[in-house]
Amino acid sequence: xxxxxxxxxxxxxxxxxxxxxxxxxxxxxxxxxxxxxxxxxxxxxxxxxxxxxxxxxxxxxxxxxxxxxxxxxxxxxxxxxxxxxxxxxxxxxxxxxxxxxxxxxxxxxxxxxxxxxxxxxxxxxxxxxxxxx
Amino acid sequence: xxxxxxxxxxxxxxxxxxxxxxxxxxxxxxxxxxxxxxxxxxxxxxxxxxxxxxxxxxxxxxxxxxxxxxxxxxxxxxxxxxxxxxxxxxxxxxxxxxxxxxxxxxxxxxxxxxxxx
Numbered sequence: 001x002x003x004x005x006x007x008x009x010x011x012x013x014x015x016x017x018x019x020x021x022x023x024x025x026x027x028x029x030x031x032x033x034x035x036x037x038x039x040x041x042x043x044x045x046x047x048x049x050x051x052x053x054x055x056x057x058x059x060x061x062x063x064x065x066x067x068x069x070x071x072x073x074x075x076x077x078x079x080x081x082x083x084x085x086x087x088x089x090x091x092x093x094x095x096x097x098x099x100x101x102x103x104x105x106x107x108x109x110x111x112x113x114x115x116x117x118x119x120x121x122x123x124x125x126x127x128x129x130x131x132x133x
Numbered sequence: 134x135x136x137x138x139x140x141x142x143x144x145x146x147x148x149x150x151x152x153x154x155x156x157x158x159x160x161x162x163x164x165x166x167x168x169x170x171x172x173x174x175x176x177x178x179x180x181x182x183x184x185x186x187x188x189x190x191x192x193x194x195x196x197x198x199x200x201x202x203x204x205x206x207x208x209x210x211x212x213x214x215x216x217x218x219x220x221x222x223x224x225x226x227x228x229x230x231x232x233x234x235x236x237x238x239x240x241x242x243x244x245x246x247x248x249x250x
């Protein structure tokens with residue numbers, strides 16, 4: 001069962017860049033070893049936290065988009081929980097939402113076409129009529 | 134009908150202050166707007182614009198927890214989710230909105246209580 005998940009996590013702001021690189025690469029290897037694929041890694045950079053977490057006011061946000069099964073998420077979350085500099089993490093399943101959005105997009109495009117189609121020939125007809133007249 | 138409207142609007146403007154000296158101005162005050170004018174204009178003293186769902190009007194389909202700017206519009210200063218009856222958001226969108234706000238709270242993008250500092 002392949003599903004797409006979004007894994008957002010916050011690491012402490014005083015973490016060295018190289019350590020973060022290391023953490024991300026270990027997560028990536030963990031993903032590939034459990035049979036998933038990493039779709040994208042986005043570093044959102046340092047951000048102010050809305051409330052203090054472990055006495056930190058800031059945090060470095062990282063967004064990981066992963067494709068795989070539930071076991072993969074279980075493993076990733078376990079790793080994040082164990083990793084000390086990770087302040088918080090959140091996993092959200094996004095494939096159903098993406099599907100829904102695509103569906104809506106399709107419907108909208110179809111509606112646009114149907115609404116545009118009768119209008120266009122009518123205009124064209126009007127023009128030709130004007131030309132012939 | 135036309136005479137009636139003239140009759141009600143005219144005394145409201147001119148003789149009301151004159152009567153106000155003799156009688157109490159209190160009961161006279163709200164009447165011109167609320168009493169006779171109200172039922173004709175739809176039963177309400179002030180005309181209130183109908184609230185519309187922002188997400189339906191602007192066709193915003195994806196309510197994502199990462200979009201803090203969008204979500205912050207529907208969070209009160211105290212950190213509470215603003216109810217539908219105040220914002221006018223339709224039920225399906227409010228459902229998604231509230232879950233997105235809750236996700237954003239969990240990842241410290243929005244505060245649980247109080248203002249984000």
